[in-house]
Amino acid sequence: MTNDTNTTNATTQSTNGTTRTVAAYAAQRPDAPLARTTVTRRAVGEHDIVIDIKYSGICHSDIHQVGEDWGTGIFPMVPGHEIAGVVGEVGPGVTRWKVGDRVGVGCFVDSCRECDNCKAGLQQYCTGEGGAVFTYNAMGKDGLPTYGGYAAELVVDEAYALSIPDNLPLDAAAPLLCAGITLYSPLAHWGAGPGKKVAIVGLGGLGHMGVKIAHAMGAEVTVLSQSLRKREDGLKLGADHYRATSDPATFTELAGSFDLIVNTVSADLDLSAYVGLLRTDGTLVQVGMPEKPLTMHPYPLATGRRSLAGSMIGGLPETQEMLDFCGEHGIGAEIEVIRAEQINEAYRRVLDGDVRFRFVIDASTI
Incomplete structure (x- = not known):
């Protein structure tokens, strides 16, 4: 129009x-x-x-x-x-x-x-x-x-x-x-909204748009970032929670928590650890594009009928x-x-x- x-x-x-x-x-x-x-x-x-x-x-x-x-x-x-x-x-x-x-x-x-x-x-x-x-x-x-x-x-x-x-x-x-459509597309496709728990990995150019959009969709939003340095920013943008991935407790305390995780970072992450944060039938969507291939063992996927997916604009x-x-x-x-x-x-x-x-x-x- x-x-x-x-x-x-x-x-x-x-x-x-x-x-x-x-x-x-x-x-x-x-x-x-x-x-x-x-x-x-x-x-x-x-x-x-x-x-x-x-x-x-x-x-x-x-x-x-x-x-x-x-x-x-x-x-x-x-x-x-x-x-x-x-x-x-x-x-x-x-x-x-x-x-x-x-x-x-x-x-x-x-x-x-x-x-x-x-x-x-x-x-x-x-x-x-x-x-x-x-x-x-x-x-x-x-x-x-x-x-x-x-x-x-x-x-x-x-x-x-x-x-x-x-x-x-x-x-x-x-x-x-x-940045906007890169985050909107997976959030919309995988049904972010009321009653859904969504995690955004990284609070950069992509991640901050993910927080804003997921919040506006009505989801409960958690930012997963290397440190708490941007915590205040994340909460102002609409995040309900902000956790540091450098703290091992994050992965034990939040295990099985999320319906959807969108990974915006281009770093070499331990995908198995992040998949373990998903609920049964949850999905981790990769939108960040690292220079080197990402690898993981399929066991965390099989044990919760979880999915690893990608999305592009x-x-x-x-x-x-x-x-x-x-x-x-x-x-x-x-x-x-x-x-x-x-x-x-x-x-x-x-x-x-x-x-x-x-x-x-x-x-x-x-």
Whole structure:
């Protein structure tokens, strides 16, 4: 549904059919500092919109991609898949949006649109040739590399943009496009709500959104963190309990307690210990992406008919559902807004765990 508030009645249509050069921040090679540059966006097509990017969140996966931790990257690389902005221009065939609409773009900008998953609204699990086209560090259907949200503008198919509710500030809404949906999807899928006990492992950019969303869903929420350093923050965000995983008593006292555990951290954890915290038929969902494989013995799974699962972002319908839910409950990310020239410092601070809880780039400084 198109967001009509604070929009103009006029519709600016693209007519020149030419590519556009926009300012951006990019890494020229693996692990290189990001620096100001320009990139070429494709010409606005029949069903494309141009988004004037206002804010772009910094996700830990941006750092992994620049460092080629998950495979060979495409350089120069413009990261950013937590994008919030305003429609500045529309193609002649666009029907969903008009100039001035508040929109967001998340982790992918296209998919095959024909496989069973795409037809079911699960575009993130596209099984068509090449799979989903990610917002950056990927090859588009036009054979050109995609560039992400650390930029002034984005050209995207209208079907892959999402409406940001009017009551959510764009800066606090940007991280919802990755961190928000990454936690909303498993919480919704596995039925977090009244009468359910949910644990969120880690209180970082992902975890703090999990606490807010699970609390708003009505679940009893426990944060499981290495230490009690962020306990006050966790309780303010909506957690009912906060326990330190460095304390062995946590695993004995909470054994068999939870219906659902969502693990947001990328560290090498003892999964068997965490599975032991589940009730019969409980599920541990892994959303953090460690560099090395995680292993565990199957015995704790078998003894409680417990499940170990994974989840990755969400499709377009569920992401819009998440944004609407956050709008209804007034949920945005806890953020620190930075200027573009602070990106490299922000990367270092993310690696040091020195952020409460998400960095967001003010795109006007790009």
